[in-house]
Amino acid sequence: MMRLSVLLLIALVASGLYLVRTSYESRRLFVEIERARNDEKQLLADEKRLDAERQAQATHLRVERVAREKLGMRMAGPDITVYVSDARSASSASGALR
Numbered sequence: 001m002m003r004l005s006v007l008l009l010i011a012l013v014a015s016g017l018y019l020v021r022t023s024y025e026s027r028r029l030f031v032e033i034e035r036a037r038n039d040e041k042q043l044l045a046d047e048k049r050l051d052a053e054r055q056a057q058a059t060h061l062r063v064e065r066v067a068r069e070k071l072g073m074r075m076a077g078p079d080i081t082v083y084v085s086d087a088r089s090a091s092s093a094s095g096a097l098r
Helices: 002-057 060-069 087-097
Strands: none
16 A cells, blocks of 8 residues: 555656646747747838838939939930931831832
């Protein structure tokens, strides 16, 4: 009878230690899941903010202003437009008409 009591006591202590270990592990995993959820929320907020910034940076007026100010570009008009014709294409086109 004494052996059975000792065996049951060892089983009880082992199961108690296993229960404590699994409880600790489940708490640790729960905290890790919550951190991952918070990271996800932060990343989604950053994505929305960056998308809004990208849209603000890509407006037509801003692109035009940057092209004018930083790149020195200007609107093309008939006074600065140069038309170039290829002599070979012109002669082959006129030869085809004959």
